[in-house]
Amino acid sequence: MMENIIHDYLRPKKSFPHVWCPGCGDGIVLNAMVRAIHSLGKSKDEVVFVSGIGCSSRAPAYTDFSSLHGIHGRALPFATGIKLANPKLTVVVFSGDGDALAIGGNHFIHACRRNIDITVVVINNNIYGMTGGQASPTMPTGAYGATAPYGNLDRPFDVCKLAAAAGANYVARATAFQFFQLEKCIKEGIEKKGFSVIEAVTPCPSLYSFFNNTGRGVDMLKKLRDRAVTTQKAATLSPAELEDKIVTGVFANENFREYCAGYAELVEKAERSKKNEESL
Amino acid sequence: MEKSKTFLFVKKNWCKKCGICVEFCPKGVFKLGKDGYPEIVALDKCVECKLCISLCPDFAIFSNPEKKKDYEDR
Ligand code: SF4
Ligand code: SF4
Numbered sequence: 001m002m003e004n005i006i007h008d009y010l011r012p013k014k015s016f017p018h019v020w021c022p023g024c025g026d027g028i029v030l031n032a033m034v035r036a037i038h039s040l041g042k043s044k045d046e047v048v049f050v051s052g053i054g055c056s057s058r059a060p061a062y063t064d065f066s067s068l069h070g071i072h073g074r075a076l077p078f079a080t081g082i083k084l085a086n087p088k089l090t091v092v093v094f095s096g097d098g099d100a101l102a103i104g105g106n107h108f109i110h111a112c113r114r115n116i117d118i119t120v121v122v123i124n125n126n127i128y129g130m131t132g133g134q135a136s137p138t139m140p141t142g143a144y145g146a147t148a149p150y151g152n153l154d155r156p157f158d159v160c161k162l163a164a165a166a167g168a169n170y171v172a173r174a175t176a177f178q179f180f181q182l183e184k185c186i187k188e189g190i191e192k193k194g195f196s197v198i199e200a201v202t203p204c205p206s207l208y209s210f211f212n213n214t215g216r217g218v219d220m221l222k223k224l225r226d227r228a229v230t231t232q233k234a235a236t237l238s239p240a241e242l243e244d245k246i247v248t249g250v251f252a253n254e255n256f257r258e259y260c261a262g263y264a265e266l267v268e269k270a271e272r273s274k275k276n277e278e279s280l
Numbered sequence: 281m282e283k284s285k286t287f288l289f290v291k292k293n294w295c296k297k298c299g300i301c302v303e304f305c306p307k308g309v310f311k312l313g314k315d316g317y318p319e320i321v322a323l324d325k326c327v328e329c330k331l332c333i334s335l336c337p338d339f340a341i342f343s344n345p346e347k348k349k350d351y352e353d354r
Contacts (some may be wrong), residue, residue, distance in 0.1 A: 001287065004333040007347045016354060017338055022296035027337030035334075179334040205298075217337070218303045 005038045006031050011064045018062055019055075023217015025176035025202025026056045029123055032179055032200075033092065034063060036186035047090045050079040052104060054096035055130045056123035056202075065092075073104030076111040079118050087260040090190060093120040097138040098128045101157055105137070112166035112195050116259035119189040119196040122159050125204035133207035144211040159199040164252040169194030171252035175201040175224040178248060185250070194258045201246055286326045289348050290318055294340035301332040301341060 010016070020026045037047055049065040051057035053072035060067035066089075070078045075093045083091045100108050100122045111118065127145055128134040135145040135152045138159065142151045164171045170192040174182040182200055189196030203209075203220030214220050224246065231249035234242060288309070290301075297316040309326050313319040333341045342348040 001285075002328045002330050002333065002343050004339065004341060004343050004347070006339050007342065007344070007351065010339070017294045017296060017340075020337065022337075023298035023300060024337055027339065028335055031334060031336075031339065177335070179331070217298045218300055221300065221304070221335070 006034045006063075009034045009038070009044070009063050009065075011062055014062055016062075019058055021204075021206040021217075023203065023205040023220070024055070025125065025200070025204075025217075025221075026059065026123060028176045028179060029056070029121060029182065029200045029202060030059045030062065030094075032183040033059075033094075033121060033186050035183050036190060037065075037090075037092070039183075039187055040190060042090055046088075047092060048079075048082050049092050049094070050075050050082065051094045052096075052099040053130075054099045054128075055125075055204075056094050056096045057099060059094045073099055073102070073107060075099065076104060076107040076118070076120065079120075080111060080114070080116055083116055083118055084260060084263065087117070087264075091118045092190065093118060095120055095122055096129075096136075097122060097124040097126065097159070098134075098136045101137040101159065101162075109162070109166040112163050112168040112197065114259045115167055115169055115194045115256050117193050117195070119186065119192075119198070121186060121189075122197060122199045123202055124159060124199055125202045125208060126156070127204050127208045127211075129204045129207050133211055143208075146207075146211070148211075159197070160251040163195075163197035163199075167195075167256060168197050168252060169254045169256055169258070170196035170250070171199075172197075172250045173199040173201065173246070173248050175228050175246060175248060176203065177221045177225045178228060181248065188250075192253075193261075194254070194256060286323060286328060287343055287345050288320055288323060288326065288332070289342040289345075290320065291340045291342060291348070291351065292317055294338050295336075296338050296340075298337065300335050300337065304335055305332050 047065040049060040049067040052075035133146040135148040138156045172185040205217040227246045234247040302310040307325040310318040311321045
């Protein structure tokens with residue numbers, strides 16, 4: 001019998017259906033994350049699920065892990081504190097494109113730089129869904145939003161390039177349609193010692209679709225399916241052919257020193273030098 | 281060993297009629313019903329690829345009768 005594992009992880013007293021719109025990708029990404037954790041055999045108490053503010057940031061409220069639903073853009077500082085205080089915990093963060101890259105943009109790059117052993121899933125729907133459809137830092141140039149009635153002037157961030165350049169140990173991207181790949185990436189991210197960023201490209205069938213006429217969730221998932229190419233395939237395509245594509249796969253898999261390990265070494269060093277001073 | 285029987289159930293009060301299961305099941309197990317909810321019409325064709333229970337954004341598809349019972353009154 002195949003198991004829909006998520007039914008073992010839903011918070012007992014929480015009422016369902018959840019708040020996300022019909023066809024929204026957030027539920028799919030949450031399901032993939034839960035399966036990744038389940039496959040690693042971690043208990044619910046070993047995992048702390050942290051988020052900031054936004055549609056996707058409501059995820060920790062629905063699952064029965066230790067959880068913290070924090071403030072806008074500040075999921076990573078909270079998560080950093082939790083991990084440093086108790087490095088044995090597995091800390092997973094859900095953050096939207098606005099939460100991670102605009103409001104929390106600085107926290108994001110510096111968490112990558114520190115390379116602390118946290119896994120952040122950036123749920124990228126290219127728009128501020130909860131607050132009315134404003135242009136987010138990943139909205140494509142020319143796309144429409146509440147703050148971009150004549151088309152977005154800005155260029156979007158490439159989440160993966162940003163994270164890799166800032167020093168994260170593990171960086172990967174998958175679309176919500178590529179469920180099993182997404183699950184695998186999240187699993188690898190959690191297993192990886194160091195900071196892991198998994199960009200999950202998701203549909204927003206409500207506001208993004210309202211401003212850009214992209215249809216229902218089903219239509220947007222089909223589009224994601226058709227636009228996704230692997231890194232290997234992308235290497236054979238010209239820039240023109242790549243224009244509308246979403247390159248998926250692993251973009252960084254490094255072994256830079258992890259922050260908690262570095263911190264433990266530093267404490268030891270400080271204690272040694274203190275002892276030396278005392279013996280003088 | 282005998283293959284265990286596939287069980288699938290759509291919990292209507294969680295389902296938001298997005299149609300994802302109907303669209304992406306490779307075997308046509310679901311059909312859109314008149315009321316807009318998916319109906320399971322060809323369970324015998326299911327190959328247990330897990331796509332429906334994975335892509336349903338609302339966790340509304342149950343594949344274990346026991347679990348379905350646990351959530352009966354929710
Ligand atoms: S498990 Fe696969 S074949 Fe079976 S109903 Fe779900 S999507 Fe269809
Ligand atoms: S995928 Fe889930 S929510 Fe969407 S129609 Fe099917 S059962 Fe309902």
